[in-house]
Amino acid sequence: NAGVMQNPRHLVRRRGQxxxxxxxxxxxxxxxxxxxxxxxxxxxFMVYLQKENIIDESGMPKERFSAEFPKEGPSILRIQQVVRxxxxxxxxxxxxxxxxxxxxxxxxxxxxxxx
Amino acid sequence: GNSVTQMEGPVTxxxxxxxxxxxxxxxxxxPSLFWYVQYPGEGLQLLLKATKADDKGSNKGFExxxxxETTSFHLEKGSVQVSDSAVYFCALLSGNTGKLIFGxxxxxxxKP
Numbered sequence: 001n002a003g004v005m006q007n008p009r010h011l012v013r014r015r016g017q018x019x020x021x022x023x024x025x026x027x028x029x030x031x032x033x034x035x036x037x038x039x040x041x042x043x044x045f046m047v048y049l050q051k052e053n054i055i056d057e058s059g060m061p062k063e064r065f066s067a068e069f070p071k072e073g074p075s076i077l078r079i080q081q082v083v084r085x086x087x088x089x090x091x092x093x094x095x096x097x098x099x100x101x102x103x104x105x106x107x108x109x110x111x112x113x114x115x
Numbered sequence: 116g117n118s119v120t121q122m123e124g125p126v127t128x129x130x131x132x133x134x135x136x137x138x139x140x141x142x143x144x145x146p147s148l149f150w151y152v153q154y155p156g157e158g159l160q161l162l163l164k165a166t167k168a169d170d171k172g173s174n175k176g177f178e179x180x181x182x183x184e185t186t187s188f189h190l191e192k193g194s195v196q197v198s199d200s201a202v203y204f205c206a207l208l209s210g211n212t213g214k215l216i217f218g219x220x221x222x223x224x225x226k227p
Contacts, residue, residue: 004158033214042119042204042217043159056212091158095213104213106151106158 004107021077025094037089121218136190138205147208148188
């Protein structure tokens with residue numbers, strides 16, 4: 001049973017470009033969480049999704065960021081018109097149910113560098 | 116709001132030394148508490164957890180006890196190894212959607 005798969009592992013974008021980060025949850029998991037880790041900081045919650053639904057997006061910046069988790073395929077975190085301050089590691093976690101009831105498993109992250 | 120505070124690092128120890136990494140939290144009620152470990156270039160792995168007051172989580176020689184009186188969840192290990200070198204994150208479960216609130220992380224370096 002493969003773990004949570006994130007790709008790409010490293011992504012370089014120029015300012016103004018779009019970044020798409022993908023997360024394939026573990027088999028049987030229908031709950032996905034995205035977190036952002038800025039340099040020298042802990043992880044900050046961004047968004048919680050179930051299949052085809054955004055449940056909690058309280059940590060998402062109001063502009064340029066969006067997330068989806070379609071019925072088929074991976075969850076996507078999309079950042080439009082990237083700026084230098086978006087450079088960070090983005091981690092996805094998946095769980096079988098809400099993570100308060102079951103363990104959440106983390107992917108290895110996508111390290112985004114904006115140049 | 117809910118928050119987690121960890122001792123600042125880096126913490127540098129010699130092999131077989133005793134480890135303590137302090138973690139305190141602010142929360143409504145009694146949330147579940149966690150320690151995660153992040154090895155270089157990797158994602159986070161759950162190290163241990165405790166779901167209610169006075170619970171002790173343990174794994175791989177690491178322990179932490181949920182202390183509601185002091186709102187703390189300090190991580191301890193009696194004898195660290197070089198392979199324990201990593202970043203350690205304390206976290207709590209916030210609200211009813213399962214999102215985690217993390218501390219800023221503490222880097223542990225163990226020298227042979």
